Amino acid sequence: MENISLEKKHAAVAASQLIKNGMTVGLGTGSTVNYFLDALATRIRQENLKIVGVTTSFKTANRAESLGITIIDIDDAPAIDLTVDGADEVDNRMNGIKGGGAAFLMEKIVAHNSNRVVWIIDSQKRHQQLGRFPLPVEIVPFGSGKLIADFKKRHLHPVLRQQDGKTVVTDMGHFIVDLVLNRIDQPYQLGQYLDSRIGVVEHGLFLGVADEIIIGTSSGVRQLKRDALQK
Numbered sequence: 001m002e003n004i005s006l007e008k009k010h011a012a013v014a015a016s017q018l019i020k021n022g023m024t025v026g027l028g029t030g031s032t033v034n035y036f037l038d039a040l041a042t043r044i045r046q047e048n049l050k051i052v053g054v055t056t057s058f059k060t061a062n063r064a065e066s067l068g069i070t071i072i073d074i075d076d077a078p079a080i081d082l083t084v085d086g087a088d089e090v091d092n093r094m095n096g097i098k099g100g101g102a103a104f105l106m107e108k109i110v111a112h113n114s115n116r117v118v119w120i121i122d123s124q125k126r127h128q129q130l131g132r133f134p135l136p137v138e139i140v141p142f143g144s145g146k147l148i149a150d151f152k153k154r155h156l157h158p159v160l161r162q163q164d165g166k167t168v169v170t171d172m173g174h175f176i177v178d179l180v181l182n183r184i185d186q187p188y189q190l191g192q193y194l195d196s197r198i199g200v201v202e203h204g205l206f207l208g209v210a211d212e213i214i215i216g217t218s219s220g221v222r223q224l225k226r227d228a229l230q231k
C-alpha cells in the first residue's frame with residue numbers, strides 16, 4: 001500500500017476505535033472515510049455493535065449500507081454522538097478546508113449537529129496556514145455567472161468545478177466554485193464575506209469545528225485536541 005493510503009488507513013482504524021455501542025455516528029465523505037467505514041463495519045460484525053449512521057453524502061450512504069451499516073435521516077436522530085470525517089487541509093489552529101469531494105454542505109450540517117467532531121487525515125494535509133488547497137464554495141446555479149464575475153473582480157480566482165467536461169452538481173443540486181487563493185490570511189473574515197453573498201449556499205472553511213484530529217503516519221497516528229490548543 002502506498003504511503004498516503006497507509007496513513008489514511010491508520011487514522012481511520014484509530015477513529016473506528018472511538019465508536020461505542022449505541023452511538024449515532026456522523027459519517028463523512030471521501031477516501032479516508034471509506035477506510036473508516038470498512039473498519040467500522042468490521043467492528044459491527046465482530047463485536048455485534050449496535051450503531052446507526054447519519055450520512056454526509058449519497059456516496060457514503062450507499063457505501064455504508066452496502067457494508068451493513070444502518071443509515072437514518074438526520075432529522076430522525078435525536079443527537080449525533082460523534083462525527084468522523086476527512087479534511088483537505090488543516091492549519092495549526094485546527095481550522096480546515098473541506099469540500100474536495102463536493103460534500104461539504106451536508107458535512108457542515110452534520111458537524112454542526114454533532115456532540116463531537118473528529119477528522120482523520122494523512123500527514124501531507126497539515127500546513128501553517130490555509131489556502132494551498134483551493135477553497136470550495138457551493139453556489140446556486142441561478143445567477144452563478146454573476147457571482148463568479150463578482151468573485152473575479154475581488155481577485156478570488158474562481159474556477160467552476162467540472163468533471164469529465166461537465167459542471168459538477170452536488171447532492172443538493174448546486175454548483176461548486178473553487179477559489180484558487182494559495183494562502184488565506186484572514187479565514188474568519190473571508191468566511192464572513194462568503195456567508196454574506198447572495199447565491200452562496202456554503203463554503204468549505206471549517207473554523208473551530210474539529211474537536212480532535214487524528215493524523216495518520218507510516219507507523220501509527222498522532223492526535224491533536226482542541227482542549228490542548230493554546231488560547
Ligand SMILES: O=C(CO)[C@H](O)[C@H](O)COP(=O)(O)O
Pocket residue numbers: 028029030031032033085086087088097098099100101102103104107
Ligand atoms: O471534504 C471532503 C469531501 O467533501 C473530504 O473529507 C475531503 O475531500 C478529504 O477527502 P479524502 O479523504 O479523499 O482525502
